[in-house]
Amino acid sequence: MTDPQEVILQVEPGGRLHGQCRVPGDKSISHRAIMLGALAEGETRITGFLEGEDCLATLKAFRAMGVEIDGPEKGQVHVRGVGLHGLKAPEGALDVGNSGTSMRLMAGLLSGQAFDSTLTGDASLTRRPMRRVTEPLARMGARIRTSDDGTPPLCIEGGALLQGIDYRMPIASAQVKSSLLLAGLYAQGQTCVTEPAPTRDHTERMLAGFGYRVQRHDGCVCLRRGGQLQGGVIDVPADISSAAFFLVGASIAPDCELRLEHVGMNPTRTGIIDILKLMGADIQVENPREVGGEPVADLLVRSAPLRGVRIPPELVPLAIDEFPALFVAAACAQGETVLTDAEELRVKESDRIQVMAEGLTTLGIRARPTPDGIVIEGGQFTGGTVDSHGDHRVAMSFAMAALRAQTPIRIRHCANVNTSFPGFVQLAGRMGLNIQQQEGGA
Ligand SMILES: O=C(O)C1=C[C@@H](OP(=O)(O)O)[C@@H](O)[C@H](O)C1
Numbered sequence: 001m002t003d004p005q006e007v008i009l010q011v012e013p014g015g016r017l018h019g020q021c022r023v024p025g026d027k028s029i030s031h032r033a034i035m036l037g038a039l040a041e042g043e044t045r046i047t048g049f050l051e052g053e054d055c056l057a058t059l060k061a062f063r064a065m066g067v068e069i070d071g072p073e074k075g076q077v078h079v080r081g082v083g084l085h086g087l088k089a090p091e092g093a094l095d096v097g098n099s100g101t102s103m104r105l106m107a108g109l110l111s112g113q114a115f116d117s118t119l120t121g122d123a124s125l126t127r128r129p130m131r132r133v134t135e136p137l138a139r140m141g142a143r144i145r146t147s148d149d150g151t152p153p154l155c156i157e158g159g160a161l162l163q164g165i166d167y168r169m170p171i172a173s174a175q176v177k178s179s180l181l182l183a184g185l186y187a188q189g190q191t192c193v194t195e196p197a198p199t200r201d202h203t204e205r206m207l208a209g210f211g212y213r214v215q216r217h218d219g220c221v222c223l224r225r226g227g228q229l230q231g232g233v234i235d236v237p238a239d240i241s242s243a244a245f246f247l248v249g250a251s252i253a254p255d256c257e258l259r260l261e262h263v264g265m266n267p268t269r270t271g272i273i274d275i276l277k278l279m280g281a282d283i284q285v286e287n288p289r290e291v292g293g294e295p296v297a298d299l300l301v302r303s304a305p306l307r308g309v310r311i312p313p314e315l316v317p318l319a320i321d322e323f324p325a326l327f328v329a330a331a332c333a334q335g336e337t338v339l340t341d342a343e344e345l346r347v348k349e350s351d352r353i354q355v356m357a358e359g360l361t362t363l364g365i366r367a368r369p370t371p372d373g374i375v376i377e378g379g380q381f382t383g384g385t386v387d388s389h390g391d392h393r394v395a396m397s398f399a400m401a402a403l404r405a406q407t408p409i410r411i412r413h414c415a416n417v418n419t420s421f422p423g424f425v426q427l428a429g430r431m432g433l434n435i436q437q438q439e440g441g442a
């Protein structure tokens with residue numbers, strides 16, 4: 001694991017984004033491709049795999065449980081599935097670094113195994129809430145110990161007899177839904193999860209794509225144990241959450257025209273486009289197509305004057321990782337942007353409401369955090385030093401802010417950009433951002 005204390009991004013003001021590029025593979029789909037590929041019969045060949053630290057942590061965890069995995073080599077990964085009952089006890093704790101998705105999904109999966117296991121992570125992950133999965137899993141019969149305050153490490157006892165559950169999630173979380181569905185593969189009877197609002201559905205899609213029977217109706221997903229997963233080919237689209245920085249950057253800076261290729265357009269992920277369009281952004285969806293059960297398109301984005309909006313609450317779960325970038329867009333918009341119903345942002349890799357409000361204020365923008373959101377008044381970025389608090393999405397969002405700043409923006413604690421977007425500095429530089437990475441402390 002890299003030390004998040006050591007990397008600083010320095011971005012000079014101005015610049016324009018121009019040309020075309022493909023951002024790295026979707027993080028959510030890459031995690032699931034390894035997990036389901038490992039549990040499948042036969043081989044799974046993945047292309048476009050995200051070689052970021054989060055997905056590499058998942059890959060290593062499955063290797064540690066005896067799964068043979070070749071790669072990644074230029075986005076290609078080859079997983080030799082061991083079947084639903086073929087995982088082996090790992091030798092030590094499984095360290096999933098910064099990745100909430102790995103920890104929460106694997107908590108469900110490991111609850112159904114015959115062996116004991118322990119999941120740990122880095123300083124950020126060990127502060128994040130895990131009761132949202134451990135409580136319903138315990139109701140299914142899982143035996144999981146956490147720290148007193150419900151945070152990692154998670155110690156999971158093997159050999160538990162799991163019972164299906166009919167669970168109404170109190171929060172809209174794809175990680176909770178997926179965790180319970182993965183446990184459901186091992187539980188007696190039926191496991192049903194109902195969501196209060198639509199969340200990303202990659203787990204359901206991929207299970208079905210691997211030939212597992214999954215029923216879906218009215219916000220509810222159900223499955224039963226006893227099926228088999230059949231390995232296959234997975235083409236991972238570019239991550240719309242990584243494309244988001246460029247959608248915002250090319251909207252706020254003058255004279256930009258950027259084409260983002262092969263972007264995942266799953267309707268449970270496209271809230272960023274809907275919100276930016278409400279703000280007046282010029283984004284065209286070109287050549288829509290379907291690749292391996294997931295919709296994909298090219299996105300053409302051009303500079304446009306943005307206006308502040310009230311963000312419709314139903315779009316919040318559909319853009320949940322894109323709010324740091326959207327806050328930068330809001331800071332460049334005319335008028336006020338109001339976000340509500342987004343308290344989940346406070347328990348991501350950082351408290352994204354607080355950390356973004358602090359950084360925006362440092363850069364001369366009026367930003368008022370509220371318990372479940374933020375109010376941002378459009379203005380002019382000055383420049384200065386902000387702290388990403390080791391949060392990859394905060395770091396990349398402030399990098400884009402420099403396109404409209406008066407003086408350079410210096411962003412501290414940026415090593416975790418590699419968790420979701422390896423090569424960000426190089427790609428953003430090629431597209432026209434005046435960005436440099438400095439190593440070795442402040
Ligand atoms: O299932 C997933 O792959 C993810 C779900 C979301 O988390 P929540 O389920 O906590 O909303 C999202 O923030 C995370 O980056 C990835």
Ligand SMILES: C=C(OP(=O)(O)O)C(=O)O
Nearest residue numbers: 098099100101321348349
């Ligand atoms: C919240 C995120 O990821 P995770 O929960 O997997 O750490 C993210 O990538 O923004």
